Amino acid sequence: MAKPLSTTILGAGLMGRLLALALARAGHAVQVFEAGGPDAEGAAARVAAAMLAPLAESAITEPQVVQMGQYSLQRWPQLIAQLDAPVFFQQNGTLILWHRQDAAEATRFGHQLSATRQQLPSLPAPQALDAAGIAALEPAIANRFAQGLYLPGEGQLDNRQLLAALLLQLQKHQVGLHWHSPRQPEDCQADWVIDCRGLGAQAQWPSLRAVRGEVLRLHAPDVALQRPVRLVHPRYPLYIAPKPGNLFVVGATEIESDDMSPMSVRSSLELLSAAYSVHPGFGEARILESATQCRPTLPNNLPAIRRPSPRVLQINGLYRHGFLIAPAMLDAVLELMEKEHSALATQWELAIETV
Template identity: 70%
Template sequence: MFPLLQSPSSITVLGAGLMGRLLAVALAREGHRIDLYDAAGPGAEGSAARVAAAMLAPLAESAVTEPGVVRMGQHALGRWPELLAPLAAPVYFQQNGTLILWHRQDATDAARLRGTLERNQAALPDLPAMQVLDSAGVAALEPAVAHRFAQGLYLPGEGQLDNRQLLAALEATLAELPVTLYWHSARGPEDFRPGQSGQPDWVIDCRGLGARGQWPALRGVRGEVVRLHAPEVTLQRPTRIVHPRYPIYIAPKEDHLFVIGATEIESDDLSPASARSTLELLSAAYAVHSGFAEARIIEIATQCRPTLPDNLPAVRRTAERVLEVNGLYRHGFMIAPAMLDVVLQVLHTGQSPLASRFDLALQLHPAQQAAPASDSCTVP
């Protein structure tokens, strides 16, 4: 029988990345006592969430993921404003849609992408309808790039937020709640005996790749992003560029800060970004807007995203009162609100209707962990 969360309870959360912070805030607001442990510091230096564009783009991402993840993204667009409103500091949130552009030589790849998005749109009719743009349509949405692009696709309703602002706002909110923060304190589930005297009632493991000792199927997928300050550039929404090797995105934040990325490498390597990928990112940005030529490089960063064999997230119970949440891959900000709501449902009721809606791998019987790692992501 699944033990239900009683109020108030003592809960230990492992990992203070995006999921760990969201869960700690939500559970503390319910009146629970929270201990939050992280191997790094309050700046989330070891978290994949720190090196991200934080785009909320379910239809755009439908080209590379499953319908359940897309539905999580739809859920997030409504939930993020609710989650951001009570935080201790403001967080930039924008919902101006996504613009997809391409150069003439990439028209074949663009046509293929359009066909994929149209099929996905038909299968997920709740998504806002994609709009096909001619040169006048591109000019109306983004006047600054109109002279360079004669065609485009517009995905209304999609959005983004500022990941660094969010992590800082969550940290400030945790300081106001009944949460004890243990920075530079790596811990694992084996360090606790939940339910026993003097121990937490529950342990929730959100350590990402830090949990590979308990979840061997996890792997790292490397991402590289460039953060630029470009006062001469005005873009009003995340813009994706069809590229012969991989789609490149430009996400405009506040005060002319831009996050540019694309690289997705099957590697746990955390060495600095390669010259090739950096040149490709900067060249693609310049091809969109010449104002990027005078931009100042604020940061070139790399990080590895925690990924399971099917590239989908999962929640599992490995012991009586231990939950593990992992595998958010490249979709962390787009699916984190859905994952949060699923975990809260599981803790309170022992089940989650949302998990079924999202086709989410949910394993609540510890005995299942005896199965081979390759089976650990299947939905019962």
């Protein structure tokens, strides 16, 4: 893209904002059309915990997603540094815990991590912890767990701070922002049209399906955690992601459904009881929000790019890995737009389909 081009981006979730900013910074004229408003209330990215945990996620995803996560973990600080507004980012690793009755599930989880590291030796090795090791990492939960795993180098960020900071940069670069203005790719006239609508693109990408996720946002002044904690469980593997100001995002559920109704009592009880089992201070926490959202997922649970015509790209299927792999997807798409092919996509076996 040696000369400035006009680009229309459909969808102002995480991918839409990242792409719009990258193209605007490169001097291209960018218009963004979004069915919702500027707060990204309809985007899966607004509800996400935004954990950047390639090895931890390897228990449920493929090695190529783990590789994209490794790449993205290095890219996030660079992308955040370009923003004027502060965005919380930390890289304190992930703590994996389990109760004694779930030791067999923890053993299975550990075997999965070992298998991933055999395929991807560049991943940091998990560190086995005893009770003293857990207490040294997280004094607030000392003496509550006998064993654990520490995954060094993994990170997290604040999703809502990031979405807001990206919006400010888009406004600064005079990107055309059209809220409550849904569009179809065929309605757009531009040098490039990039469809980042997630489930909004089901009419053009029928194999997309929804996977419902539910999270609680808690304010817990009596709880101090330095890093995301994951609780191994055979049915609902809980995560607790600490954010600034004693705010915690707690989630676990994955439901094959496009239901966007409020969280069920069962899910709330399971999340709250599991969080309380990690730290009793959650018993006095205040529930600020219970949120549900459906994540766009393809049949193989892997991301993909489609090219229905030479100047139209569809980006979708990020599933539960939006923040984990978004910078990798961003760079692969920019490479594809510039060079007509992407070495990064080839490296990660990222599907690029011509329709």
